[in-house]
Amino acid sequence: MVYQEYLPIPALRPWLDCVWTCRVQTGATPVTHQVLPDNCIDILCQDQQDASFAVGMMTVPIAVASLGLVQTVAARFRPGAAASFFQLPLCELSDGRTGLRQLWGRELAARLGDALWSEPLSNAQRVSVLQDYLLLRLRSAPPRHQAGAAGHAIAAIEAASGQVRVEELAAQLGVSRQHLALQFRQHVGISPKLFARICRFRAASAGMQSLAGQPDWAQVALQFGYFDQSHLIRDFQDFAHSSPEAWLTGRRA
Known part of the structure; x- marks a missing residue:
């Protein structure tokens, strides 16, 4: 697999995190790799059968199988930015293609x-x-309502690596928790609480890769903002279908 990211052109940087390409070459046996939730929506265009599709917000890991030569060019949207390119609530795209x-x-x-x-x-x-x-598409699509409170909430959640309480965040923004949740369903695709959990999981999984030796998992949980070890384990089971220890062992292999 050959994967490369590109900086978007200036006109698209408010909406895109990156543009990327991938070339996968396999033999007669399919090659499968796991993709974890990342709080992003992507548009992928592939040369096989002229496939162009959007992958919505993921709440579970998915296994992607490739066979033969597959070439992909894709765009990854910033959280909350894809709504400008689609004329439907983004929750309708979640966990789907x-x-x-x-x-x-x-x-x-x-x-x-x-x-x-x-x-x-x-x-x-x-x-x-x-x-x-x-x-x-951006210039021809009808204008949509701005994300409003959801946009500010996304920035706050990401800045805190997911270590926020949604009730307190909604109060700081001057909206109800229900209103914030509705905005997230429309403009992000998942609830603010789930968005925050995935942010925290991503920060933990990235930080764990630098751990040496046999970690003290209770201390690791506290280090990355979890209430206790059981909450860390739950997030890895939900978002990686693995225990933290097994996931880390696989990354070191």
Whole structure:
């Protein structure tokens, strides 16, 4: 697998975290890799069967199988930013894969597929093509209500690596917890509490990779903002389908 990230063009940086490409070459046996929840929505365009689709917010890990040669060019949205490109509540995309023909219309999706795959292009050229179509979609789609309190909440949750109480955050923003939850369903795709849990899990899983020797898991839990070890274990079971110890052992292998 060859994976590469690209900085978005300035006009798209308020909405995109990155644009990326991936090339997977396998033999006769499919190769599977696990993708963990990351609080992002992606658009992926693949050369196999002209597949272009959006992957919504993930609340569980997924296993992605590849067979033969698969080339992908994709865009990863910043949390809460994808709503500007889709005319539906983002909760309808969560834990699923939805074709761009359904989301953008058959004509625009077909034009994108032709532009990407009908001629041999470099990765940089395909990245440019995808960003051109994202700009076209952004400028032609009807305007949507801004995320409002949800946007401020996203920034606060990420800054705290998920270690926030939603009730207190809603009070600080001057809205009810119910109102904040509704905004998250529409503009993010999952609840603010789940968003915060995934932020905390991501911070813990990234930080754990630098741990040496046999960790004291109770201390690790406290280090990354968990109330106790059982809460750390629960998040790894939910978001990685693994215990923290088994997950770390796999990363060290």
